[in-house]
Amino acid sequence: MSDKVVAELQEPTPAVGDGGPDMIQLLTPEGQRVSHPDYDKYVADLTPEDLRSFYRDLVLIRRLDAEGYALQRQGELGLWPSLLGQEAAQVGSGRALRPHDFVFPTYREHGVGFVRGMDPQSSLQLFRGVSQGGWDPQENNFHLYTIVIGAQALHATGYAMGVRMDGNVGTGDPDRDTAVICYFGDGASSQGDVNEAFVYAASFDAPVVFFCQNNQWAISEPVEKQTRIPLFQRARGFGFPGVRVDGNDILATYAVTQHCLDEARNGNGPLLIEAYTYRMGAHTTADDPTKYRVSAEVEEWKFRDPILRLKTLLAHEGMADEAFFVRIDEEADQFAAELREGCVTMETMAGETMWDHVYAEDHPVMEAERAAYLAYKASFEEAN
């Protein structure tokens, strides 16, 4: 065995909850701004205004999430996958994107969708059961949620191959060069599709950034079930760079994602980002995490809360005053109320629309079945 390989394999795996020395951080859990030679430049131009708007996004999506949870508990949603704890990973990466970049989310990226400009109602449709997605991905360059774990990694790669075929990589024109970002979880890293996506993306130099939110859990299974080594290192088996960032640090996530997107746009893709974070809540509202994890772990992660640390920075540096924080909370209340209102008034489509969009072109079976359905329904009307 080559000594180098052995040495690498003997690198200690960081303890649970500690991202280890490789993890990029620009803002400590205590709200201290720390410096990093490679990444400072990506946040150097951020104005206090920018940071306040980061804060606003974080608070609003946490509220969106809380409302989703409440709506499920009240029977208005069938299910809700919470993003609690992952706000910085989502806002930080989402804000690093340019409008013409394209996003492939899982079912948990409500926060990314929000910063892409999606109508916040959109995320609710699927979980309310009124559609299986239902928005136009091209409107905000934000694809539909993908539920089948890992499947979207290939879509993102193919899309990015298309971007390259279009010649929209490495031209130096910022309005033209395009990156694709693909979200997935730590559990998804085990799926064949994700690894095939790594192979294809590397083979075709696809301008795609794989953004893995390692929230430490895949339902009840800890990340150690999926990998022996830190997940960002998976990329080195495929010949492209991987980097671990503190996913609860919005500055670091923003910086690292910008860097990687730039690399991809310049033709140096693919790249893998592992955002080291934590799923503070249950997997979804259908889950009961007390069966498989200890609350001490959750408590420990509370100290690394992504919102609190930005709030501390803003307050300490005098970039925001109490009135600002109050105003944002009020905005969040308003936002939540609208969300709730929108949700409960969201209408279920008529039964006969089931056949409308199965095919893009005319299809005799769709017509026949729709007609039979309507006739059947009408027979009840007649009977009454």
Next chain:
Amino acid sequence: MSDKVVAELQEPTPAVGDGGPDMIQLLTPEGQRVSHPDYDKYVADLTPEDLRSFYRDLVLIRRLDAEGYALQRQGELGLWPSLLGQEAAQVGSGRALRPHDFVFPTYREHGVGFVRGMDPQSSLQLFRGVSQGGWDPQENNFHLYTIVIGAQALHATGYAMGVRMDGNVGTGDPDRDTAVICYFGDGASSQGDVNEAFVYAASFDAPVVFFCQNNQWAISEPVEKQTRIPLFQRARGFGFPGVRVDGNDILATYAVTQHCLDEARNGNGPLLIEAYTYRMGAHTTADDPTKYRVSAEVEEWKFRDPILRLKTLLAHEGMADEAFFVRIDEEADQFAAELREGCVTMETMAGETMWDHVYAEDHPVMEAERAAYLAYKASFEEAN
């Protein structure tokens, strides 16, 4: 990006045909024995008798292969996947196994089967079209050929998980500790199943050695289509050791495989071996490599012939004389004649046996269809 990762990624990829500085070699193409601090010990005990028997294996399986090719050309086989050029990779690794180790081959491991003690006719059945496999894997701990690329990697991993569940790992008892070896090609490294096998094997510390014969081609596609970096480095993305060995060097292949099998048996699995070799012939008899590769490449590899270099060593070191080489050639002629005789007299099973082994337990449809078939056949007899 961490500098280390960047540095690693900038390691030059070796030129075509040159395995690069990481490649383990104990016998040069010129037949020179070279020393390697880690691996010399695995060949130190080899007697001249052992080396002569290595040579014999190499020659016999090359003859087996030539006969397979000829039989196909004469219409006796439907297809033949040649192992020409890969003899050392197969014999070297196969000879490193203990009888109770278990082998999962592709469709090309005729040489491994041979050194496992398989009846050489066995490999022919599938390609003659008289069965889809047809031997008992337990007889020589050599599984059936797997044609679906990469599927066997999961079987090998599951089998190895079973070995571990049986407690047959790391006991220190050489009759008990068991390793599993899984063969696949460079192309197979792209399949989801192979990468999932890496995940599972790592997660369960499975005593499996993945043995990738990188013969530089997957039908018409060069290995660069599948990976940017040397294939043995794939393992480091999954947290287990990978090593590149000169697959045309029987001593190195034998040594490295022994080492890795030992590691697996001791509980330090999985491991990946990339045997750097070359497919000298067509992909199969159905293929036409002139469409996609230049003959200069093939010519270059002729200088690295696995048999010639062992022959040179044997001759130069006085471990074998001319009479020995003549005797082996005669044995090979005899072997080939028997193989041919066995092949052409191999019988096609009667039609009604098609239903015999679809299910292990009674199945009414099998009985009904067999009966209907026999009645239908009988109706022709009657008609005549």
Next chain:
Amino acid sequence: MAGQLEKVTLGKSITNGLRKAMEADPKVVLIGEDIGKLGGVFRITEGLQKDFGEDRVIDSPLAESGIVGTAVGMALRGYRPVCEIQFDGFVYPAFDQIVSQVAKMHARALGAVKIPMVIRIPFGGGIGSPEHHSESPEAYFAHTAGLRVVACSNPEDAHWMIQQAVACDDPVIFFEPKRRYHDRAEYDTTATTAPRGLFEANVLREGTDVTLLGYGPVVKTMLESAAAAEAEGTSIEVIDLRSLSPLPIDTIVESVRKTGRLVVVQEASSFLGMASEISAQVTEQCFYELEAPVIRVAGANIPYPPSRMEEEFLPDLDRILDGVDRALAY
């Protein structure tokens, strides 16, 4: 000795059946996502890892081809693996392993190896879930030679069928009607022999006018439909198919010879679903006895709809009775 009558849910019946199978044979192992501490998302394996250990109740990495593919390897090593697929819509990543390896390995070896493996799949809709959580993929497997395919519909059957499936030397795809997991029924949990074979249909209710046939979640709805029809004077024979492959065609034919009419119910899309095969075979065998064509009451030929529309998609009592009426109208 009198048996012990107990009221048990369908889900718990499978748990108990698995436990018995594991006690009976140390080679039985379970593998799947979240089946350990969590006991699976439906809690079917609850408590089993605690009692049998992590080597026999294996939490797998998140990869279905891996679950099935490694299970094949374990079977080759002498184990009897029981795989859990978390939801119907997540079995497809394992499709290649199932169709090309699980189904064909015994034949490939001319019988020299067996693959005594069970793949458990919670299937069907009606639980208000998002996409991929409510599908009925049984036809894909029933079309595949080399597999056996069964579906349970009630607690007692579930209890026995899972044990029989584990004991079977062939690979069995075992469908569980997820919306019936919480249904309870009383049965003798201490009985030591199964009431019937794994591959037999079960006539649940005798009748003379129409035969009503289905499997899994719709069986309960069929029974309700038959009761409602009786009130209107129609006598319906209800058959729980139980075995989708091999098809217990003799029981079906016997019933159709009596009633002359057959309605087959399934949640799966009609096109190339079980009901179509049954229609073809029954028409072949009862050409002169059939008073009406076989009527198929099935899911529409569309992807499973959003959950708030699923009631419009699933065969319910009205649609079943409509099918019965159509059969009677000939």
Next chain:
Amino acid sequence: MAGQLEKVTLGKSITNGLRKAMEADPKVVLIGEDIGKLGGVFRITEGLQKDFGEDRVIDSPLAESGIVGTAVGMALRGYRPVCEIQFDGFVYPAFDQIVSQVAKMHARALGAVKIPMVIRIPFGGGIGSPEHHSESPEAYFAHTAGLRVVACSNPEDAHWMIQQAVACDDPVIFFEPKRRYHDRAEYDTTATTAPRGLFEANVLREGTDVTLLGYGPVVKTMLESAAAAEAEGTSIEVIDLRSLSPLPIDTIVESVRKTGRLVVVQEASSFLGMASEISAQVTEQCFYELEAPVIRVAGANIPYPPSRMEEEFLPDLDRILDGVDRALAY
């Protein structure tokens, strides 16, 4: 202007059709294993990479889920990808992408995105190949809502159907009868309009006694059977189904109303194969017109046998005529 009659093989007709589709629309791209320099193992894409470049004829890494999954992504980017699956038995690793993504994405988006994608699959047996190279997996796809499934049987159709499939805004699974790749037929290669729609059946021969229906490789055998039967005084109507989904049921029903008898031929295993669906639908629609049950002449319900036994497995002229006789015996 007179057309240009040319004698072209079926394989070459697909090549030419692909070339026309690529010339007509720069968004058409091909992706698959070995389709570049080699031109595919069946040489269907021969010469295309040379003429259209590596971005439009893409040699993929060896991974089928990757081929189909990345093609979905390209479709989302505005391309019209045509995937080549090397052999029927190697489509299963892509099954999840096909069933859960290709088939459902348009519906998921409520029509906001289209997946205008073709998946070409050489299918069927009779070429003396080892396992996995001779399968007929069409039923898996025809059962899947959201897909369209077609099979060509002759050069002229192949030439047009591939162009129509590429032009279709829905995903099309395109089956090619591999043992007919070298069959030649003469047709006008300069014609500018297709002789018929992609989803229409084609009555190849009119007859009055029995309707003989099939698709892909068996069509030629059906025509030979009809010719043989004519010599014996039986008049057979032969229909090439062409479209497996949607099923051109009206054409079939019209013919059966005339002949009263239907024999369906397929290489795929009978259980849950196309013939079963056709039987169910035809029996529903022609209950009083059918003189005999629909007879299915199909592959046995076993894995495809070793090639030296395949003649015993495949429907040949004798087995088709036996089916015709059975239909006539009622």
